[in-house]
Amino acid sequence: MKTRLTLLGLPLLLLAGESFASLRCEKGIASEGDRMVEVQSKCGEPVSQNVIAYSKTRTGNRSVEVEVQEWVYGPRSGGMLYFLRFEGGILKRIESKRGS
Numbered sequence: 001m002k003t004r005l006t007l008l009g010l011p012l013l014l015l016a017g018e019s020f021a022s023l024r025c026e027k028g029i030a031s032e033g034d035r036m037v038e039v040q041s042k043c044g045e046p047v048s049q050n051v052i053a054y055s056k057t058r059t060g061n062r063s064v065e066v067e068v069q070e071w072v073y074g075p076r077s078g079g080m081l082y083f084l085r086f087e088g089g090i091l092k093r094i095e096s097k098r099g100s
Helices: 002-015 036-043
Strands: 022-025 028-031 048-059 062-076 080-087 090-098
Touching (some): 022 036, 028 036, 028 090, 036 062, 036 090
Antiparallel strands (some): 022 028, 048 062, 062 080, 080 090
């Protein structure tokens, strides 16, 4: 019985995790791989928009430095904040956190 409860609870724990592949917005769904302009057209202006770092990436034989930005949306239903990480203008990660 304990094993059964553990197995049933595992998917719930995974769903409670912070990483998402998409974010439902008023005008569409923003997904990892979208460009900044696409996300902004679907979700509107973020509450906060900051350059947080620069990262080196390789394209072919050359190394290119790209800007890393974090956009924040929310709080939304249930007080959730959504943190979107862009690297070189492409959405790479969506995380959520319950606002305080």
